Amino acid sequence: MLRVAVAGIGLTKFARHEDKTTRELWVEAASKALEDANASPKDVQAAYIGCYSPEWWEHQSHLGSLYADWLGICPAPSVRVESACASSGAAIRCGVQAVASGLHDVVLVGGVEKMFGGPRRSCDIAYTTEGLALASDEAYEQAQGLTFPGAYAMMATAHMHRYGTKREQLSKIAVKNHKNAANNPYAQFQREISLEEAMSARIVAFPLNLFDCCPISDGAAAALLCKPELAREYTDTVVHIIASTQSSDTIAIHNRSSYTSLRAAKTAAKESYKTVQIEPKDVDIAEVHDCFTIAELIAYEDLGFCKPGEGGRLIDEGEVEVGGRIPINTDGGLKAKGHPVGATGVGMVCEVVKQLRGEAVNQVKAEIGLAHNVGGSGGSCTIHILKRVS
């Protein structure tokens, strides 16, 4: 069975960081991860960093070496990994493969994104909207004016039509995630919202309104991974990554077999559960990719926390709340914690690790946690399952 230990974690606040560029956000998160593990940059044998579109927002590529340089880990190999919003989920997987194969003993994985303008570049909302749409099919989706919220809105229309899912159920997900973020110092929106506020917001892409959409965010996240034998040198409470799976699907939604489920997520989840021989009911806590409220609802179903079409019931009955049967997005999720695209996958794993260590702001009783990180409208998905071993 797969065993890769998490030695340390670090996050920047997810927020508007107009005074910083990605390299500074990266150095902050990575330094915190090293500090958390009481490790030095010299311990890092390789780095894998997820980032979606620094060319668009920052006019910068060749990030792997840039970040190695600014963190002081040269000449260790360092590469950027890209899989849209699942970029850093994919980066974790690269790090896991490197350690599990014996290629390296200690690696740094992370993610970063800057979507607001920075000290050297300004970006307006139309520019950022267009940047997000790059993760869809240029020739056959972008060419028809489809946006990123529009892609998920088409899934919401289909889910409502097929299963009778209600506007109110989507808004309840936003209310829950804002509630969970209210006391999270790393969250972009540390405030609760009312159901009425969530339901009456202006439309972005019908049927999704502003409160169905995650915000534009800047931020970074990092985690130091090591082989299990070395874990005790870095941390008192050892958490292992015990499954790391990834699956692909067509990036154009019109070529998929379903609009109400993500095949990439279902496939990766099924494979993860199979490798660790657990069932969805054995998961104590999950971080799921709620770039839009409908995405969280579909994740409940794709991960097997309920049957297809029953996602609305799960939120209605409070099963996904802190204290419920399967607490989801206890840090506020993408919706309220924020979604600096490339940082999200590692950000999720940081929250799972906090929960398993007993250090979370909305602490629940948990031994096994899962992180579900989706790229674009479902063209890619990574699943990581983590377990506390001491």
Add this chain to the structure above:
Amino acid sequence: MEKQAPSIGSFYDYIKKERLMATKCTICGQLNLPPREVCQECGSKDWEWIQLEGKGRLETYTTIHIPPAKFSDIAPYIVGIVRLNEGPRITAIIHISPDDVKVGMDLVVAYVEYKGEKALRFRVP
């Protein structure tokens, strides 16, 4: 049948001529839309061009209120996935009012001039 290889370029060359073209896999019979060289179903590279009739129905949709810069002049507009009667599906802007749009409604292909190009759209028959 035409000899032009399936590509984004050839798909849009046909759109200019007001023809909605798919490729049919000559091994398994799958209709591939958008047209492509490698069959999505069986992976074979034996294909022939097929012209679609351009009639179908709306499977899902959204109304875009916050558009990318290029489409700001027509927002709000409706984008949907249309299943053609022959089976394959495609994403397109639908020329219809948000008050009238319904999942399952019949649509036909339309070709319009948009920003100096012939563009693929769908409309009510």
